[in-house]
Amino acid sequence: MNKAETKFSVNIESPIAVFVQIENQVQFAIASGKYKPGDTLPSVREMSEMLKVNPNTVTKAYRDLEVMKLVHTRRGVGVTVSEKAPKLCQEAMRQMVVEHLRDAVAECVATGLSGAEIRKLVSETIDTGYQPYQV
Amino acid sequence: MNKAETKFSVNIESPIAVFVQIENQVQFAIASGKYKPGDTLPSVREMSEMLKVNPNTVTKAYRDLEVMKLVHTRRGVGVTVSEKAPKLCQEAMRQMVVEHLRDAVAECVATGLSGAEIRKLVSETIDTGYQPYQV
Amino acid sequence: MNKAETKFSVNIESPIAVFVQIENQVQFAIASGKYKPGDTLPSVREMSEMLKVNPNTVTKAYRDLEVMKLVHTRRGVGVTVSEKAPKLCQEAMRQMVVEHLRDAVAECVATGLSGAEIRKLVSETIDTGYQPYQV
Amino acid sequence: MNKAETKFSVNIESPIAVFVQIENQVQFAIASGKYKPGDTLPSVREMSEMLKVNPNTVTKAYRDLEVMKLVHTRRGVGVTVSEKAPKLCQEAMRQMVVEHLRDAVAECVATGLSGAEIRKLVSETIDTGYQPYQV
DNA sequence: GTGGTCTAGACCACC
DNA sequence: GTGGTCTAGACCACG
Numbered sequence: 001m002n003k004a005e006t007k008f009s010v011n012i013e014s015p016i017a018v019f020v021q022i023e024n025q026v027q028f029a030i031a032s033g034k035y036k037p038g039d040t041l042p043s044v045r046e047m048s049e050m051l052k053v054n055p056n057t058v059t060k061a062y063r064d065l066e067v068m069k070l071v072h073t074r075r076g077v078g079v080t081v082s083e084k085a086p087k088l089c090q091e092a093m094r095q096m097v098v099e100h101l102r103d104a105v106a107e108c109v110a111t112g113l114s115g116a117e118i119r120k121l122v123s124e125t126i127d128t129g130y131q132p133y134q135v
Numbered sequence: 136m137n138k139a140e141t142k143f144s145v146n147i148e149s150p151i152a153v154f155v156q157i158e159n160q161v162q163f164a165i166a167s168g169k170y171k172p173g174d175t176l177p178s179v180r181e182m183s184e185m186l187k188v189n190p191n192t193v194t195k196a197y198r199d200l201e202v203m204k205l206v207h208t209r210r211g212v213g214v215t216v217s218e219k220a221p222k223l224c225q226e227a228m229r230q231m232v233v234e235h236l237r238d239a240v241a242e243c244v245a246t247g248l249s250g251a252e253i254r255k256l257v258s259e260t261i262d263t264g265y266q267p268y269q270v
Numbered sequence: 271m272n273k274a275e276t277k278f279s280v281n282i283e284s285p286i287a288v289f290v291q292i293e294n295q296v297q298f299a300i301a302s303g304k305y306k307p308g309d310t311l312p313s314v315r316e317m318s319e320m321l322k323v324n325p326n327t328v329t330k331a332y333r334d335l336e337v338m339k340l341v342h343t344r345r346g347v348g349v350t351v352s353e354k355a356p357k358l359c360q361e362a363m364r365q366m367v368v369e370h371l372r373d374a375v376a377e378c379v380a381t382g383l384s385g386a387e388i389r390k391l392v393s394e395t396i397d398t399g400y401q402p403y404q405v
Numbered sequence: 406m407n408k409a410e411t412k413f414s415v416n417i418e419s420p421i422a423v424f425v426q427i428e429n430q431v432q433f434a435i436a437s438g439k440y441k442p443g444d445t446l447p448s449v450r451e452m453s454e455m456l457k458v459n460p461n462t463v464t465k466a467y468r469d470l471e472v473m474k475l476v477h478t479r480r481g482v483g484v485t486v487s488e489k490a491p492k493l494c495q496e497a498m499r500q501m502v503v504e505h506l507r508d509a510v511a512e513c514v515a516t517g518l519s520g521a522e523i524r525k526l527v528s529e530t531i532d533t534g535y536q537p538y539q540v
Numbered sequence: 541g542t543g544g545t546c547t548a549g550a551c552c553a554c555c
Numbered sequence: 556g557t558g559g560t561c562t563a564g565a566c567c568a569c570g
Contacts, residue, residue: 017545031246044558054547059558067472074282075558076555097242098256104239105260107232111166115261121233122257125240126250147479152569189481189570287554301516324555367512368526374509375530377502381436385531391503392527395510396520422560449543459562464543480543481570 006034008042010051018053022061030070030081031089041071041079141169143177145186153188157196165205165216166224176206176214276304278312280321288323292331300340300351301359311341311349411439413447415456423458427466435475435486436494446476446484 006029010021029035041047044062048055062079065071070085108118141164145156164170176182179197183190197214200206205220243253276299280291299305311317314332318325332349335341340355378388411434415426434440446452449467453460467484470476475490513523 093246097246100239102260104235105257111228111232122240125237191570363516367516370509371526372530374505375527381498381502391506392510395507
């Protein structure tokens with residue numbers, strides 16, 4: 001029932017739409033347990049100030065999350081995390097991430113990289129904590 | 136100097152723009168040696184019919200490829216693969232593919248998958264020849 | 271002059287505003303005779319605790335009911351049912367209910383259900399005492 | 406594959422949000438067969454002019470319909486009805502309409518109307534083609 | 541031409 | 556205070 005303190009940020013230079021970045025970050029925060037069922041997300045106004053974006057952009061992201069059954073929004077109250085959100089987010093994140101990995105490996109294979117080369121790249125990335133510009 | 140016979144296809148449901156899919160496929164075909172310097176790409180009309188796509192879309196893809204110095208377009212002749220295209224494509228493909236792999240692994244790490252899990256998924260994918268819907 | 275014991279409940283998931291649900295339930299309770307002229311409604315505090323709702327919400331509902339001349343609120347006494355409330359409520363309920371029925375039937379017709387199908391559904395519902403989530 | 410000619414209209418006085426009215430009308434048009442899979446909906450601009458509303462409002466409705474898998478939207482192409490849209494719409498309409506009917510009948514019963522009275526009202530409405538202000 | 545995104549700002553309903 | 560809706564208008568990406 002807390003009001004969690006999590007930092008959000010968006011990259012307006014990114015080709016990924018801002019509202020999608022917000023959705024992803026919230027999903028990630030839920031999946032990782034930073035937000036639990038019943039917690040209240042930052043209000044539309046707070047979030048829009050934190051991210052320096054228009055409130056409508058935040059509203060759009062929150063609306064999508066509601067359609068995905070991850071949050072409940074109630075006028076005059078705020079946006080709260082749903083009971084089943086953690087399960088849904090964890091599943092979705094894992095599924096997405098595994099699919100991306102498989103696609104990437106398949107691309108490497110198709111491009112002619114050997115299994116050894118691929119494994120070397122993977123190990124390097126795991127060990128060095130490589131961080132892409134946007135999760 | 137041949138007119139190579141390679142199948143191209145696009146997925147109009149994909150979030151990736153059609154013209155980008157075309158560019159990628161051509162680059163991939165060049166990188167893998169299906170098209171060699173001097174070979175002629177399918178005409179805009181042929182390609183647009185093959186892919187059931189607006190000719191303008193093919194034109195845009197071909198124009199981009201020309202900007203990248205991968206092809207030459209000459210009136211009355213068609214679009215031909217440049218001398219340095221194979222080298223450029225191989226480098227570009229490798230670079231792209233490696234970046235995708237690193238991003239994907241980083242995502243997995245961020246989502247909490249262990250190094251062992253990731254390596255297992257990678258090995259499975261290498262061994263089973265998993266094929267995503269779009270290179 | 272009694273303090274009637276009637277259960278109230280609201281569905282915060284409902285698209286119908288909470289204060290409207292309260293108003294409807296009170297009107298229904300009056301129309302059905304559970305509350306008679308002179309009876310005292312649950313205090314704002316009692317009601318808000320019973321419904322697990324913000325007291326302001328109950329206050330707003332009670333204020334609306336006063337505007338409708340269904341109740342009187344007097345400091346130190348509470349909210350009491352007015353003399354003419356039963357008559358007004360019965361009329362209002364009947365009117366509302368008939369309108370809803372007409373709208374629903376019209377929708378069915380517009381969607382292509384036959385008169386026979388509609389009559390069958392109606393009879394089934396009358397006979398089985400079907401209870402929707404919110405009057 | 407036609408561009409169907411269907412009239413749409415909204416009531417900006419209605420308590421129902423304009424974008425919801427648009428969604429409902431499109432769903433109804435699909436359910437009734439006025440739009441078939443592959444047909445193109447009026448463009449955002451056309452629709453916004455026809456309804457005298459802001460294009461963003463139409464965009465919002467179309468976006469929702471896409472989330473519901475009723476249409477595909479593609480930049481530069483337009484918004485087309487999906488293969489499974491008719492089935493989904495018919496089911497949804499029927500389900501909604503039956504639920505409304507049951508709720509309405511249950512309300513009537515709860516308010517004390519007799520089965521005979523309810524059946525009389527239903528028959529009258531079926532016979533007279535009563536039309537509410539908004540389907 | 542198509543739709544997608546974002547901003548700025550207004551007004552409303554609800555708690 | 557909260558979110559919901561709508562408008563007006565801009566810029567971009569795609570075909």
